[in-house]
Amino acid sequence: MLIFELSQPGRANFAQLPVASAPADDIPEKFRRKTRSLLPQVSELQAVRHYTRLSQKNFSIDTHFYPLGSCTMKYNPRGCNTLAMLPEFLARHPLAPESHSQGFLACMHDLQEILKDVTGMKGVSMAPMAGSQGEFAGVAMIRAYHDARGDTARSEILVPDAAHGTNPATAAMCGYTVKEIPTNDQGDVDLAALKAAVGPHTAGIMLTNPSTLGVFERNIVAIAKVVHDAGGLLYYDGANLNAILGKVKPGDMGFDVIHMNLHKTFSTPHGGGGPGAGPVGVSERLLPFMPIPVVTKEGEKYRWLTETDRPKSIGRMSAFGGNAGVLLRAYIYARLLGRAGMQRVAEYSTLNANYLMARLKKLGYAMALPQRRATHEFVVTLKSEAKDLHVNAMDFAKRLLDYGFHAPTTYFPLIVPECLLIEPTETESKEALDGFVDAMGKIRHEAHSTPEVLKGAPHSLPVKRLDDVKAARELDLVWKAP
Amino acid sequence: MPFIPHTQADVSAMLDAIGARSIDDLFDEIPAALRSAALQHVPEGMNEMQVGRLMRARADQDGTPLCFIGAGAYMHHIPAAVWELTTRGEFYTAYTPYQAEASQGTLQLLYEYQTMMTSLTGMDVSNASMYDGASSLAEAVLMAVRVNRTSKSKRVLVPRTVHPLYRKVAQAIVKNQGIVLEELDYDRAGGFIDPAALPKEPGDFAALVIPQPNFFGVLEEVDALTDWAQQHKALVIAVVNPTSLAMLKPPGQWGTRGADIACGDGQPLGAPLSSGGPYFGFMCCKQEHVRQMPGRIIGRTVDLDGKPGFALTLQAREQHIRRSKATSNICTNQGLLVTAATIYMSLVGAEGLERVAAACHANTRALTGKLCALPGVTPLFDRPVFHETALRLPSPVSAVLDKLAAQNILGGYSLHDDYPELGDALLVCATEVHANEDFESFASSLNAALRR
Numbered sequence: 001m002l003i004f005e006l007s008q009p010g011r012a013n014f015a016q017l018p019v020a021s022a023p024a025d026d027i028p029e030k031f032r033r034k035t036r037s038l039l040p041q042v043s044e045l046q047a048v049r050h051y052t053r054l055s056q057k058n059f060s061i062d063t064h065f066y067p068l069g070s071c072t073m074k075y076n077p078r079g080c081n082t083l084a085m086l087p088e089f090l091a092r093h094p095l096a097p098e099s100h101s102q103g104f105l106a107c108m109h110d111l112q113e114i115l116k117d118v119t120g121m122k123g124v125s126m127a128p129m130a131g132s133q134g135e136f137a138g139v140a141m142i143r144a145y146h147d148a149r150g151d152t153a154r155s156e157i158l159v160p161d162a163a164h165g166t167n168p169a170t171a172a173m174c175g176y177t178v179k180e181i182p183t184n185d186q187g188d189v190d191l192a193a194l195k196a197a198v199g200p201h202t203a204g205i206m207l208t209n210p211s212t213l214g215v216f217e218r219n220i221v222a223i224a225k226v227v228h229d230a231g232g233l234l235y236y237d238g239a240n241l242n243a244i245l246g247k248v249k250p251g252d253m254g255f256d257v258i259h260m261n262l263h264k265t266f267s268t269p270h271g272g273g274g275p276g277a278g279p280v281g282v283s284e285r286l287l288p289f290m291p292i293p294v295v296t297k298e299g300e301k302y303r304w305l306t307e308t309d310r311p312k313s314i315g316r317m318s319a320f321g322g323n324a325g326v327l328l329r330a331y332i333y334a335r336l337l338g339r340a341g342m343q344r345v346a347e348y349s350t351l352n353a354n355y356l357m358a359r360l361k362k363l364g365y366a367m368a369l370p371q372r373r374a375t376h377e378f379v380v381t382l383k384s385e386a387k388d389l390h391v392n393a394m395d396f397a398k399r400l401l402d403y404g405f406h407a408p409t410t411y412f413p414l415i416v417p418e419c420l421l422i423e424p425t426e427t428e429s430k431e432a433l434d435g436f437v438d439a440m441g442k443i444r445h446e447a448h449s450t451p452e453v454l455k456g457a458p459h460s461l462p463v464k465r466l467d468d469v470k471a472a473r474e475l476d477l478v479w480k481a482p
Numbered sequence: 483m484p485f486i487p488h489t490q491a492d493v494s495a496m497l498d499a500i501g502a503r504s505i506d507d508l509f510d511e512i513p514a515a516l517r518s519a520a521l522q523h524v525p526e527g528m529n530e531m532q533v534g535r536l537m538r539a540r541a542d543q544d545g546t547p548l549c550f551i552g553a554g555a556y557m558h559h560i561p562a563a564v565w566e567l568t569t570r571g572e573f574y575t576a577y578t579p580y581q582a583e584a585s586q587g588t589l590q591l592l593y594e595y596q597t598m599m600t601s602l603t604g605m606d607v608s609n610a611s612m613y614d615g616a617s618s619l620a621e622a623v624l625m626a627v628r629v630n631r632t633s634k635s636k637r638v639l640v641p642r643t644v645h646p647l648y649r650k651v652a653q654a655i656v657k658n659q660g661i662v663l664e665e666l667d668y669d670r671a672g673g674f675i676d677p678a679a680l681p682k683e684p685g686d687f688a689a690l691v692i693p694q695p696n697f698f699g700v701l702e703e704v705d706a707l708t709d710w711a712q713q714h715k716a717l718v719i720a721v722v723n724p725t726s727l728a729m730l731k732p733p734g735q736w737g738t739r740g741a742d743i744a745c746g747d748g749q750p751l752g753a754p755l756s757s758g759g760p761y762f763g764f765m766c767c768k769q770e771h772v773r774q775m776p777g778r779i780i781g782r783t784v785d786l787d788g789k790p791g792f793a794l795t796l797q798a799r800e801q802h803i804r805r806s807k808a809t810s811n812i813c814t815n816q817g818l819l820v821t822a823a824t825i826y827m828s829l830v831g832a833e834g835l836e837r838v839a840a841a842c843h844a845n846t847r848a849l850t851g852k853l854c855a856l857p858g859v860t861p862l863f864d865r866p867v868f869h870e871t872a873l874r875l876p877s878p879v880s881a882v883l884d885k886l887a888a889q890n891i892l893g894g895y896s897l898h899d900d901y902p903e904l905g906d907a908l909l910v911c912a913t914e915v916h917a918n919e920d921f922e923s924f925a926s927s928l929n930a931a932l933r934r
Binding site for chain 2: 022026036086087094104117174273398406
């Protein structure tokens with residue numbers, strides 16, 4: 001049932017509406033709407049019941065183990081939400097004067113300093129509203145840096161073949177062409193291929209470390225030297241920062257610019273697809289180009305730095321300086337964790353991943369890189385199951401849903417056939433991990449004995465497997481009144 | 483205090499299973515030279531009670547002043563049920579609905595959202611959100627340049643009546659692709675783009691941006707502007723306030739053929755002001771352009787048993803499939819805010835949103851009436867407005883605003899920095915949350931501020 005099918009003309013929630021007001025007789029007819037919109041006319045109870053029921057059709061961290069690789073689906077502390085939604089924070093207008101903003105700006109400034117410390121970068125701007133916007137800001141800064149030096153021949157960004165799709169998409173959005181660098185059979189960037197690819201046309205390289213293969217890039221120092229020697233800059237995709245929080249700083253690895261995903265590492269909610277927050281950190285030479293606004297502290301006063309203070313800035317990423325409410329949640333989380341807590345994040349997310357990997361190996365699952373340590377995640381390949389039993393990674397994923405586990409990331413990274421990318425995070429207990437292992441054991445057994453059970457999965461959810469082809473061919477994107 | 487459940491016994495058992503002696507061993511592939519020293523500037527951890535005390539003190543510092551600033555972010559009444567439901571864990575802690583069968587709640591809600599937005603805007607299709615109104619405009623510009631095959635131009639005309647911050651964001655995002663945003667100046671008396679003053683031979687351009695209402699609150703001649711742009715083979719990008727659409731002509735009906743893309747900020751639909759975010763951008767377009775639209779799109783389909791269900795669709799446009807050939811790099815968007823907006827729109831309904839729009843407008847008129855009764859305060863423009871208006875003051879605005887702020891009143895947005903040619907100009911806004919006594923105290927404080 002769609003909410004529109006509950007709608008009746010004449011029904012209205014007067015408790016939620018302003019009292020009737022004077023007619024807008026100063027607005028001429030030609031500017032006016034002639035027909036009423038389709039917004040549903042339902043009672044408050046009908047709406048509450050409808051959306052409560054819809055919510056119950058979701059898997060979520062609060063209800064299920066959610067080992068979605070590269071997404072860091074850890075517990076989102078409720079306290080962070082409650083405190084970020086204090087009435088004064090919710091009511092603060094983004095253009096409020098500094099006299100009425102010192103409390104909020106103090107939080108933003110503190111968070112900037114914390115992020116600088118954990119990344120080892122010289123400056124942080126929290127303007128970008130998601131990881132991909134952070135990537136955009138980062139690559140735009142690389143471009144601005146080269147342009148400012150009159151070095152305009154650099155037209156290419158290097159991206160490993162294991163990278164997130166946002167990396168090449170971002171480079172293209174910034175007007176660059178993209179060249180893929182292969183990964184070697186040990187899961188590290190192919191150094192020889194990299195050396196052959198760099199040159200005076202190289203603007204920079206975008207790297208995720210630990211990589212999307214769930215391993216630490218061991219040649220990072222050598223990679224940094226190759227790219228820097230060619231005049232390029234290094235971009236750090238912070239998708240996997242959780243694995244090294246407080247252990248290794250991207251700044252120490254030689255990166256010039258990084259983005260962080262606060263909705264991953266700093267545990268702000270994923271919200272069914274956002275909002276995120278994608279602050280960027282930069283080395284000394286990129287400081288003048290950082291996106292604005294940035295908070296500064298002068299004496300005991302905080303204020304935003306804007307165009308006047310930062311004339312070389314790449315500019316603004318949002319109308320009002322970023323996803324402030326997300327930044328507040330991240331700040332509260334950082335204060336709860338503190339210095340020692342941050343290191344424990346890396347330690348226990350790594351412990352959980354290596355434990356899961358060891359136990360799945362024992363069950364007979366093949367790892368993409370069996371000889372490597374897992375970081376906070378690892379890749380299983382179901383290549384031989386697909387070949388021998390004709391059940392693929394998607395079938396395993398869908399069957400996991402029946403056992404009450406959200407599926408891992410499937411078919412990513414693209415370079416591993418039939419893969420599952422599994423990230424348990426530090427907030428899961430050993431019991432939860434053991435439950436997942438048990439389910440994977442049962443599914444493995446089913447794959448041999450009753451493969452049709454996997455192919456038809458899920459069996460216990462509100463819908464069975466959906467027809468994606470029909471969805472794309474016969475577009476039905478909007479409900480039409482019958 | 484990182485929410486880690488492990489006991490010492492758990493850790494030992496897990497290390498045994500791994501075959502490692504210590505957690506530290508698990509980091510042995512990281513070159514020793516890269517291992518960090520302790521964090522210097524991260525404070526010691528606190529418990530929730532201590533952080534609560536800190537955050538309440540910070541919140542108290544900023545207080546809740548009486549606010550008449552609009553300028554793209556509007557305080558509205560938000561029914562309690564909106565955020566009660568939105569922060570249910572099942573919505574709050576889910577992610578992008580990659581596993582459709584385990585995400586039917588979010589997917590159906592997004593399909594309902596798409597339906598609501600197309601109805602409000604009068605467009606054919608909607609995506610499932612962009613980051614905010616300004617970045618949505620930037621993406622609309624990129625999309626218009628891709629879509630417009632009759633024009634090879636990378637010129638897009640942007641009136642100066644578009645929100646100044648939106649113009650800055652659009653510029654920052656599109657300039658890297660060689661797209662040129664060319665400003666159209668406005669009529670000084672009307673505060674709008676006068677169709678009669680449009681260039682007769684504008685040259686080749688890909689699109690015209692039309693704000694409604696514009697940054698000054700003034701209503702643009704959207705029909706004439708739309709027809710003019712489309713006669714010159716350009717696309718029309720509408721930037722609209724969603725609350726206003728309950729009262730104003732939807733972009734899909736502008737001119738003879740309607741706008742091609744409609745975008746804007748969804749904040750007025752259930753998102754608190756919250757220092758500027760998170761809000762969400764919306765984007766709707768004509769059916770024929772849907773394959774060039776960025777962002778997530780939800781489609782209704784059927785499952786193996788023929789039962790209706792919902793799934794992400796047209797993913798071949800997106801970065802995780804098309805990589806460097808994608809329509810945009812956008813991935814995570816503003817799902818939770820769309821959840822709030824969908825619930826908000828269901829709770830107020832079609833008739834309710836009309837009442838909200840009418841009340842906002844009536845209150846702004848009442849406020850304007852009160853303020854313009856003061857000596858030297860006059861309307862800046864002589865054209866119809868919606869729910870926001872620009873005033874001329876008899877003395878420099880920033881000093882006046884400082885005096886008002888000292889009285890705990892945020893008296894509007896100074897137009898001085900963005901529009902120095904307008905002199906002592908102030909943009910003020912009221913919504914349905916304001917009451918008559920608020921206008922009284924604003925007027926009396928403003929009166930005092932002007933006299934001193």
